[in-house]
Amino acid sequence: MKPEYKIISDLIEKDAKVLDVGCDDGTLMEFLKTNKNANIRGIEISKEKVQICIAKGLTVIEGNAEFDLKQFPNDSFEYVVLGQTLQAFINPETVIRELLRVGNKAIVTIPNFGHWKVRLNLLFKGTMPITNSLPHDWYNTPNIHMCTIKDFVRFSKIINFKIFKSLALINENVSDINNSNLIFKNLFGELGIFLIEK
């Protein structure tokens, strides 16, 4: 299980209605069902992953978050989770707006492109960075809109949404991000985890 799942779970209240966008094999869904008694739905683009979710008894819709979120009415869910996929969308702004339309709150996690290993990789090798969390070559990566923790914080001001809570994951330890430590967290955080609202 990915280390951030526990952190995401801690951000969600008990018995909440939750949508997991890009729910993968349903691991987080199961975790939230067990630990938070969440009324949870998933949306997943891969047919194989949808099959795995069905085999686990999870309610999942095969679909593409970029186009298929629009079928949900406003405020259908208390929380919408988007784990490490914002960077793969053609239009991240639309996706964020959709998340916040469909859910009262959204939890977005991003692999931090500002991490020092990524920076050193580019600085010394002069090639597009390949790391544990970003294992693809530039030509076959699904990640077309990489951003840093700092970028995401700026993004919230540009397209106007509230960051209710921001956390950084460093060596499986979680810590708060605030204005004074942003530069530091942007250098050492592997993952940014944001609880956002309209």
Next chain:
Amino acid sequence: MNIKQNIKTLIVEKPLKLDCGQTINNFPLAYETYGSLNNEKDNAILVFHALTGDQFVTGINPVTKKDGWWSYAVGSGKSIDTDKYFVICANVIGGCMGSFGPSHENPKTKKIYGTDFPVITINDMVNAQINLLDFFGIKKLFSVVGGSMGGMQVLQFISNYPDKAKTAIPIACTSSHSAQNIAFNELGRQAIAADHNWSDGDYNSKNIVPDKGLAVARMAAHITYLSKKGLQEKFGRKLQERDDLKFGFDADFQIESYLRYQGSVFVDRFDANSYLYITRAMDYFDLVKQFNGNLSDAFKNTKAKFFIISFTSDWLYPTQENKDIVIALNAVGANVGFVEIESDKGHDSFLLNVPDFLKALKNFLDKSYAEKNS
């Protein structure tokens, strides 16, 4: 052919007001069951058959002596596991496997109904079958399942009886018959009507059968059940028991021979007038219109858990039409899962050995059934 002896029939005494305005009562509803009903009576699955199906879902059909139409999916250890579930399937009214249909005698005229039979709808079919629940003493079905026209019945059933099923699985279907669907059905009906033997539906009294027309109807329909890729891979331009073209109109190509065969075996088991009535019922099916343009309203009172399945190569009831149902369900916050199964077997995929489909169906049912005890 005395088929009656192998057919279980419930005589529905309660009057049923049909959409066309007529009321029927004391009519036969032929059905078959598989597996056994448990003491709690909560393991029953009502399966709805498609256009040319019947109540003999699995095992050997006692009338045709062939495998039941859903033998891949239903049976011991299969997706719809008859060791676990009590499976009920009824022949639709308007059909020709024992349920009240156009080949029955009109008690008033003492003649076979033929085209004097009332036009029936999907709604009528479902309202006839609800009587089976009382008959078996079932308060709530565990599931309602069906593909194609069977899927339409699933949608109509939930809309009419929102608390009578725990789960619902409409497969490869639509909430509203499209112009293309109607067009293909009309082609079939016109093929039957163009057969001189049809005699405006009165062929029974003359002891003849419009077999040529019905065969052409079946051939045309059969093409719509397959995909271009599937046909190309199976038949291509392969020739039928000959080395070269014969420069004539015999079946040179295997695909021609195959279609002719499909047409010829169909006429032995199906009634031409039933074909007219059932295709008409499908064409009249428009759940969207029933709810004044808002399909979601059809499902707003149900707590049933839905699982919708479509197939990539199904161009008769394409994925988008199945997704429209998903969208309507999501709009009212219903519990709905959806998967599109990769298959090049076309619309017929749901009847065939498509492992991903059979696996998804089994997993959904078994997991949902396990939930009731947790």
